[in-house]
Amino acid sequence: xxxxxxxxxxxxxxxxxxxxxxxxxxxxxxxxxxxxxxxxxxxxxxxxxxxxxxxxxxxxxxxxxxxxxxxxxxxxxxxxxxxxxxxxxxxxxxxxxxxxxxxxxxxxxxxxxxxxxxxxxxxxxxxxxxxxxxxxxxxxxxxxxxxxxxxxxxxxxxxxxxxxxxxxxxxxxxxxxxxxxxxxxxxxxxxxxxxxxxxxxxxxxxxxxxxxxxxxxxxxxxxxxxxxxxxxxxxxxxxxxxxxxxxxxxxxxxxxxxxxxxxxxxxxxxxxxxxxxxxxxxxxxxxxxxxxxxxxxxxxxxxxxx
Numbered sequence: 001x002x003x004x005x006x007x008x009x010x011x012x013x014x015x016x017x018x019x020x021x022x023x024x025x026x027x028x029x030x031x032x033x034x035x036x037x038x039x040x041x042x043x044x045x046x047x048x049x050x051x052x053x054x055x056x057x058x059x060x061x062x063x064x065x066x067x068x069x070x071x072x073x074x075x076x077x078x079x080x081x082x083x084x085x086x087x088x089x090x091x092x093x094x095x096x097x098x099x100x101x102x103x104x105x106x107x108x109x110x111x112x113x114x115x116x117x118x119x120x121x122x123x124x125x126x127x128x129x130x131x132x133x134x135x136x137x138x139x140x141x142x143x144x145x146x147x148x149x150x151x152x153x154x155x156x157x158x159x160x161x162x163x164x165x166x167x168x169x170x171x172x173x174x175x176x177x178x179x180x181x182x183x184x185x186x187x188x189x190x191x192x193x194x195x196x197x198x199x200x201x202x203x204x205x206x207x208x209x210x211x212x213x214x215x216x217x218x219x220x221x222x223x224x225x226x227x228x229x230x231x232x233x234x235x236x237x238x239x240x241x242x243x244x245x246x247x248x249x250x251x252x253x254x255x256x257x258x259x260x261x262x263x264x265x266x267x268x269x270x271x272x273x274x275x276x277x278x279x280x281x282x283x284x285x286x287x288x289x290x291x292x293x294x295x296x297x298x299x300x301x302x303x304x305x306x
Contacts, residue, residue, distance in 0.1 A: 001052075001053065001054060001263060001264050001265075002054075002127065002129040002130045002131065002263045002264075003053070003054045003055070003056060003127070003130045003131075003263065004045070004048040004049075004053045004054070004055045004056070004130070004131045004132075004133060004256075004259045004260060004263050005055075005056050005058065005124055005126065005130060005131070005132050005133070005150075005155075006041050006044050006045040006048065006055065006056070006057050006058065006132075006133045006134070006256070006259075007041065007057075007058040007059065007116065007120070007121050007132070007133070007134045007138060007142065007143065007146045008039065008040055008041015008042070008044060008045075008057070008058075008059055008113075008116075008133070008134055008135050008137055008138055009039035009040050009041045009042065009059060009093055009108075009110070009113040009135070009137030009138055010039040010041060010042040010057070010059045010060070010061055010070055010074075010084065010092070010093060010112075010113065011037075011038045011039030011042070011070075011092070011093040011094055011095045011108065011113070011137075012035055012036075012037065012038065012066040012069070012070060012092060012093070012094050012095070013034075013035070013036040013037070013038035013039075013094075013095045013097050013248070013287065013288055013289075014033065014034075014035060014094065014095065014096050014097065015033065015034045015035075015036055015097045015098075015099060015246075015248070015286075015287065016030045016031075016032075016033045016097070016098050016099070017030060017031035017032050017033075017098075017099050017100070018030045018031065018098055018099070018100045019031075019100060019101075020100050020101065021098060021100050021105060022098075030098075034286070034287065035069075036286075036287035036288060036289065036290060037069075037070050037073045037074070037287075037288070037289035037290065038095055038097075038248070038249065038287070038288035038289050039059075039070075039093055039095070039113065039137065039288075039289075040135040040137045040160065040162065040252050041057060041058075041059050041113075041134070041135065041137060041138070042057065042059070042070065042074060042079075042289055043249045043252035043253065043256065043288045043289050043292065044133055044135070044160070044252045044253075044255050044256035044259070045057040045074070045077075045079045045256065046074070046077045046079060046256065046289050046292045047252060047253045047254075047255070047256025047257050047260070047278065047282075047292040048133070048256040048257070048259050048260040048263075049077050049078045049079045049256075049260075050077065050078075050292050050293065050294045050295065051256065051257045051260035051261065051274075051278065051294070051295045051298065052260060052264065052295045053131075053259065053260035053263045053264065054080075054263075055078070055079050055080065055260070056079070056080035056081075056082070056083055056124060057074060057079050057080065057081060057083065057084055058083040058084070058116070058120055058121055058123075058124060058146075059083075059084050059085075059112075059113065059116055059120070059138070060084070060085045060086070060087050060090075060112040060113060060115050060116050060120070061084060061085070061086050061087070061092050061093075061112055062086070062087065062088075062090055062091040062092035062093075062111055062112045063086050063087065063088045064091055064092055066091070066092040066094070067086060067092040067112075070092065071084060071086075073289065077289075083120065083123055083124055085120060087112050087115060089112070089115060090111045090112040090114065090115055091111040091112065092111055092112055093108070093109065093110050093111040093112060093113040093137075094108075094109045094111060095107065095108045095109070096108075096109075097248060099246055099248070099286075102244040102245060102246065102247065102283075103247060104246065104247060104248050106248070108137065108163070110137065113137055113138055114138070114139065116138040116139065116142050117139065117141075117142055118141065118142055118145035118146075120142065121142055121145055121146035121149065122145070122149070126149055126150055126153040126155050127153060127154075127155070128153060128154035128155065129154065129155065129156075129263075130150070130153070130155040130156070130263070131155065131156045131157075131158060131259045131262050131263045132146060132147060132149075132150040132155050132156070132157045132158065133157075133158045133160070133255060133256070133259050134146055134147070134157075134158075134159060134160070135159070135160040135161070135162055135252075135255075136160075136161055136162055136163055136164065136165045136167070137163070140165065140166075140167040140168065140171060141168075143159070143167075143171060144168065144170060144171050144174065147159070147171065147174035147175065148174055150174075151174050156176045156177065156262060157174060157175050157176045157177070158175075158176065158177045158178075158179060158255060158258070158259055158262075159171065159172075159175040159177070159178045159179070160178075160179050160180065160251065160252075160255045161178065161180050161184050161188065162180065162181070162184055162251065164183070164184050164187040164188070169211075172210075172211050172215075173211050173212075175215060176214075176215060176216065177215070177216040177217075177218065177258075178209075178210075178215065178216070178217050178218065179218045179220065179251070179254065179255050179258065180217075180218075180219060180220070181219065181220050181221070181222075181251060182219065182221065185202070185205055185206075185209070185219055188209055189205050189208060189209055191205060193205075199227055199234070199236060202219050202221075202227045203227060203229055203234045205219075206219060206227070206229040207229060210229065213231055213232070214231070216228060216229065216230050216268065217229045218258075218272065220251055220254055220279070221239070222239070222247075222250075223239045223240075223241070223242075223244075224239045225237045225238045225239035225240070225276055226254070226272060226275075226276050228268070228272055230268055230269075235268070235269055235272060237272050237273055237276045239276075239280075240276065240277060240280040242280050242281075242283065242284055243284065244283040244284065245283065245284055245285060245286055246283065246285065246286045246287065246291070247283050248287065248288045248291075249282060249287070249288030249289070249291055249292070250279045250282050250283045251279070252288065253275075253278050253279045253281075253282040253291070253292050253293075254275045254276065254278065254279040255275070256292065257274055257275040257278035257279070257298070258271055258272065258274075258275035260295075261274050261275065273302070274298060274302070277298050277301050277302050278292070278293050278298045280301070281293040281297060281298060281301055
């Protein structure tokens with residue numbers, strides 16, 4: 001088992017439930033409000049750790065109550081936080097989330113996440129076979145420096161280009177596996193995509209997107225499952241029928257679980273199937289970070305489905 005290194009955001013998610021989303025200028029009554037550990041980087045790290053991988057998170061927190069609570073939560077999930085820096089220059093990242101009818105809207109205030117720089121990702125010792133993961137809730141230049149270190153060390157790099165931002169396309173050349181959803185695929189290719197598009201459409205767009213045949217492109221499709229282009233082969237992972245409660249963090253769960261399986265030496269096809277099963281469990285629970293399933297939960301779900 002190699003190490004999963006996640007460079008990314010750490011947020012406190014302030015989650016409010018409502019019967020429906022308000023229209024512009026409208027106020028609607030809410031139900032419960034929850035303060036839940038989140039941030040794409042933290043979510044992915046927790047998912048990897050709970051799937052059995054030795055996992056280290058690289059990021060920044062503010063010197064505030066949210067920061068203290070989040071660092072304690074991550075440590076409880078067996079995530080190595082020695083490379084998480086506490087700074088007085090900014091508040092801890094915060095996400096304002098409204099959940100209605102099992103869907104969500106999210107406003108992210110980056111705070112300390114925006115200060116994560118190349119010096120942060122220069123500290124960890126990276127070895128051949130390790131798996132490096134990042135997403136776009138920290139500066140893209142930092143991710144590029146992180147992946148360049150990984151490529152030099154012989155590690156596998158996984159990019160989750162979310163939320164979509166402008167970035168230097170050199171980053172794609174440093175990416176071994178890219179995991180993205182339909183919205184992100186549409187933004188990167190400039191092609192309008194609808195949920196009912198055929199598998200062949202997604203496969204062709206993946207071929208157009210990847211800079212090298214050695215790069216793996218995985219498109220997550222929610223309840224429909226996932227499609228991955230691996231060299232010349234298209235791998236279709238069927239969706240799993242579940243009743244969703246909160247879809248926040250499902251994509252992060254997929255990425256973290258995938259990284260964990262690859263760090264453990266699993267081939268790509270079973271690793272993708274495991275990640276898809278893990279994500280299907282996470283959407284049946286409230287919140288992001290705390291919704292990530294353990295390896296035993298995922299394996300039990302796969303056995304029951306078989």
